[in-house]
Amino acid sequence: MRVRISYSVEMDNVPQEVSELLKKRAEQLDAALNLLEDAAHSLDAKDPDLGICYNTIEKIRIKLAEVDATLADCHGILTGLLQAREQLENPPPQTPFDAVMDGLPDDPSV
Numbered sequence: 001m002r003v004r005i006s007y008s009v010e011m012d013n014v015p016q017e018v019s020e021l022l023k024k025r026a027e028q029l030d031a032a033l034n035l036l037e038d039a040a041h042s043l044d045a046k047d048p049d050l051g052i053c054y055n056t057i058e059k060i061r062i063k064l065a066e067v068d069a070t071l072a073d074c075h076g077i078l079t080g081l082l083q084a085r086e087q088l089e090n091p092p093p094q095t096p097f098d099a100v101m102d103g104l105p106d107d108p109s110v
Helices: 011-043 050-089 096-103
Strands: none
Touching: 011 050
């Protein structure tokens, strides 16, 4: 069962965090590719063991699903980062209400 975890990092560190996630999954992708090549070669044999090949393909599919889930997570993280940077660079225009609120003291007792 997959669960979602969250933690905070400095905005400038987000690309490095995403990079680490991608590197871990890249290793799994390499392993899946090796299994895929093994499965293809095993089917070229005169009397291939279809059961082993079937199980190998299932393992590959699971690894690819895990990689895809991480890619979706990384895509979402980078989407949020891009939106946050856009808001910092181009803040929304101030409304009249915001102008009034900005003019009030922070301490309500004043």
